[in-house]
Amino acid sequence: MKNTDFSVRQGDVLLFNLSAVAEKFNTDLAGAAKMFNADLSSMTTIMSPDADKGHIVAHSETGHDHALNSDTGTITLTREVTKPNDTEVDIDLKDMLAIIDNTARLDHYRDNHKHETVALGSGTWLVRPQRVAGTVIEGVQKARKAAD
DSSP, X not given: OEEESSEEEETTEEEEEHHHHHHHTTXXXXXXXXXXXXXXXXXXXXXXXXXXXXXXEEEOTTSOEEEEEOSSSOEEEEEEOOOTTOOHHHHHTXXXXXXXXXXXXXXXXXXXXXXXXXXXXSEEEEEEEOEEEEEXXXXXXXEEXXXX
């Protein structure tokens, strides 16, 4: 198992420990989030864990999931507010905020070609699904999900 207290990428998802970033750069969590162009005030939608996998933070186009789990603590996961005209892809691309009070694992649910489990330290983590530049619509370039 890989350990991290600062940042990690596992396939389709990136995680940044905003608590560690804030401490390193002598700022608050909102300031740390701004370094990643994220707005904490928009992350208010509480996400319930899946009964079998835990807090799913990324779905892949090949049908596997990345999820946060903890055997010894609590995870609170929130997502950016969903707008009425958001598509399923729009929702899958929204940033999330994971508050981990003890330690947690980032697990990869796939039968083969599995990513290594990552142990995460406590703190407030920015969870960002991988995205790439997509189509330009009305002069604005839209993001799309990255494909493996």
